[in-house]
Amino acid sequence: MGTDFLQYVISGITIGAIYAMVAIGYNIIYSVTEIINFAQGEFVMLGGLFAVFFAGTLHLPLYLAFICAVAVAGCLGLAMDRFIIGRARESSVLSLIIITIAVSILLKGSAMLAWGKDPYSLPAFSSGGPIMVAGAAIQPQALWITGICALVVIGLTLFFRKSVYGQAMLACANNPQAARLVGIPVRYMVFLSFILSAAIGAAAGVIITPVSMMEYERGALLGLKGFGAAAFGGLGQFFGALVAGLILGLAESFCAGYLSSGYKDAVALVLLLMVLFLKPEGLFGNREAARLKKF
């Protein structure tokens, strides 16, 4: 019983870290543009599949494949803003959000054409068997996932809190006109947000592929759960996204373990609904700030 519990906690944290990273991707673009980028899940999927392409097809070493996949996704994020979102810049935020849904469908379809419908896997980042802790097995890859996630959260939190450019990105979201008037090049900040968020999503996709494989249609569900975590933690809150992602991962893992794995995908949606009914600004959202925002 105790071993089972521990095992569920470990797998919950692992998957929760992935949700947190996806949620952070939403948060970055939302923080700068107030757009919720529903193509975020597709960047996760593309990250995984590009890593498979670089490592499996081009036989690059794994770390290079990781870097290349993240870089390609970053470029796709930039292209998405430059050629699609940027063209509709004058439209309302809601229209832009709907455009992101279209981009998501486009990316998913292209991935299906490029990679087919089969799932792909990657070798784990480090070899060696699972580490046994009190009877529960920890895969080394789980450590990689949580470690990379922690690094991303800490790095981004510092960036947005402490650096002038991070603050400038927030200023763009809060009042783009005023941001331009104090000399912030809003267009570049938006580019940067799309690159960052696609890259982080892709990183999540690469690190999860050795554990749970990747295929063209995984993005939608990962994106949805990541969005659940982002809303649950409070949109724009990086620490909130981390906590909410972990809670979501644990809840799913327990549900799969103690109830039935058939219900596990519903957990995220139930959680999301509860948050929206009871605390729309999210766990860590600032009610005051939420009221001062447009969306």
Add this chain to the structure above:
Amino acid sequence: MGGKPSMLLPLIEKIMLTVKSIHTYYGNIHALKGVSLHVRRGEIVTLVGANGAGKSTLVNTICGMEKPARGQIEFNGEPIEGLMPENIVGKGIALVPEGRQIFSAMTVEANLLMGGFVHRNNREQVRADMDRFFGRFPILKDRRHQLAGTLSGGEQQMLAISRALMSRPQLLVLDEPSMGLAPLMVKLILSIIRELKDEGRTILLIEQNARAALKIADRGYVLETGKVVLQGEGQELLEHREVKRAYLGKGAKQIWEA
């Protein structure tokens, strides 16, 4: 400040901003119909006019928020029309926009930090300037960690002015700084503008309280339906029959007379 031998040169040199027959359209509306004006270093120039006369359009055109269809704008002898607003700040013009437009969901401190964005590579200067404004407006210091949107209207205006000054502009443009404020706050904001004038700053001021604005200003321009219809020294305009009739009114409440 080299002493030039010519008698005329110093006068020309003192001119900081020149607007030459600017035309700006809002869609089909011809909002500015060939407006010309100039601002000399160290003076306060005010734009007076009714709603819809084109005052805000004019400052928005100067600051790059609107693109002029025709005409020239020169700042320190350099053409700036058609530049992006984010580049114009770097040239030394800062706008305190109508309605304040502070970063409401960010802290007071972050607002000031953003005001110094163009000097982001000079941290000491930004810090020192910020402390200076905290010294000048202690209320902002008390609320430095509060979200700017929770400040009162007057405090937000102080923040907006401080934020604009953080870029160390050569020319400060104020668009309706007293709009929507309580009478006491209007008085306070006007006294701040007077202080800025005493510091020798160059200011282009739009103000609905024509009387108060003309009293502070060295010179003024009266705008009507997109054209300059009158110009002159502040005092002169104050006593002008037309201005009195149209903008000052008889027996208007004089709450702004500090």
